[in-house]
Amino acid sequence: MxxxxxxxxxxxxxxxxxxxxxxxxxxxxxxxxxxxxxxxxxxxxxxxxxxxxxxxxxxxxxxxxxxxxxxxxxxxxxxxxxxxxxxxxxxxxxxxxxxxxxxxxxxxxxxxxxxxxxxxxxxxxxxxxxxxxxxxxxxxxxxxxxxxxxxxxxxxxxxxxxxxxxxxxxxxxxxxxxxxxxxxxSPFRVCDNPYEDIAEGYYILNTNFKNSPQDHNDMLSSRKAAAYFDPWKFKIERLARGDMVFLYQSGVGIVAVGEADGTLIKSPYQGRAEHPDEEYAMRLRRFQTVSPPLTAQEIKQITGINHVFMSTMFGLDVDSGKAILKHITQPQPPQITTA
Structure with a gap:
């Protein structure tokens, strides 16, 4: 209605x-x-x-x-x-x-x-x-x-x-x-996801590590956000200049962050001629790696949201995005341990 x-x-x-x-x-x-x-x-x-x-x-x-x-x-x-x-x-x-x-x-x-x-x-x-x-x-x-x-x-x-x-x-x-x-x-859902349609300039992008470590390594070494094959590659097309992209490695957590430059680059997947234009990518400015990685549990604690990390890319609300970015970029207080 x-x-x-x-x-x-x-x-x-x-x-x-x-x-x-x-x-x-x-x-x-x-x-x-x-x-x-x-x-x-x-x-x-x-x-x-x-x-x-x-x-x-x-x-x-x-x-x-x-x-x-x-x-x-x-x-x-x-x-x-x-x-x-x-x-x-x-x-x-x-x-x-x-x-x-x-x-x-x-x-x-x-x-x-x-x-x-x-x-x-x-x-x-x-x-x-x-x-x-x-x-x-x-x-x-x-x-x-x-x-x-x-x-x-x-x-x-x-x-x-x-x-x-x-x-x-x-x-x-x-x-x-x-x-x-x-x-x-509405997007088709098997179960309801209340966070699926949020797009406020902050995104978590899966680096495809479990399918191809080569894709993961290429994203980090080339300092870019990328997705592969139709229709998932089109998610990169949705990024706008200045959007913050957190690169997420499955089973590990956020391993890098950068700011989308707004210029879409189309390339053959892994340089293979039989897959022309099956990689969509965008360079990430102000790129930095995250060490140690920010785990899924830590992300949930910081944002207060039980995110599901199986999507190729999904949006975060502004408050969550800023909170994650602050946690990554600002030094954290040392942990106090007792003997």
Missing amino acids: LLSINPKTGETDKRRTLRLQSFGLDERALQGILFRSLDRLFPDDELLLLMQSRAWQEEPDLMAIDREGRLFIFELKAWESQASNLLQVLRYGQLFGSMGYPELDVWFKKSTDPSQSLKTAHRAKFEVELPEEAFNRKQVFVVMTNGMDYRTREAVRYWRSGGLDVRPWVYRVYAGVPDEMLLEM
Whole structure:
């Protein structure tokens, strides 16, 4: 729901939800817009992206694996008021729900660095060791739908009551100023994260150490913030000049900090010609290493927030960012020990 509020009188008026056609758009156009913003909508702290498709073939728009090995199948075409919304994603379940680990591994390698297996990437992200038979034991179906599309939402409710894990991903569109469309849509979440949308000039960026120590070392030696492959590389594109970036090594803590210079650099991933422009990076000015590293527990104590450090990059509120920066840059009082 979007309310228009008169701050002087306190009067409110509910804005009318519209359909895509009102703006000359169809589901393909919206899908393209969403793919370009996928790094903001997809929860990489909860799901490992298996594949994404931009080709118009009979395959899911997105597939992902969670910590327990459940396969999430996404239908993002956003058709409005058509029963085929739900039928399409269930059709994908029929086609892909029986895939074993070897087939999932092939999909994963086609979408990312083929030198890394799905099991290795899953273990690095979630810090659990799943046997191959645990992958894709269960499926979760996610279908995007307009808030006005009551037919699809009723169907989702019906199938959920029968035990099928189908979840709606609801969006709504509104008219803004002339020639502007407002899109109301929350990032998809397995569980709620109240800190996911904070962006006030302070960020924690994972150095990708568990997937590739080479990436981690390159960030530190080159004094840069970097992310790799579509869509996670686009997170670097969101950084603005002057933003403070804390480089976080998984299992260790914040190992360096610097100020983004605002200039995006696109490079082949690890210098390999077969992965052109798969590294997005930004130089960090006033760069300094943090020794000893600031651990996850210390970060939580300083900020009072139970942050989850599995995302590629996430924002901090101003107070938390300043508190961490102060702790890093100012000498700490010596610890008093007793005999």
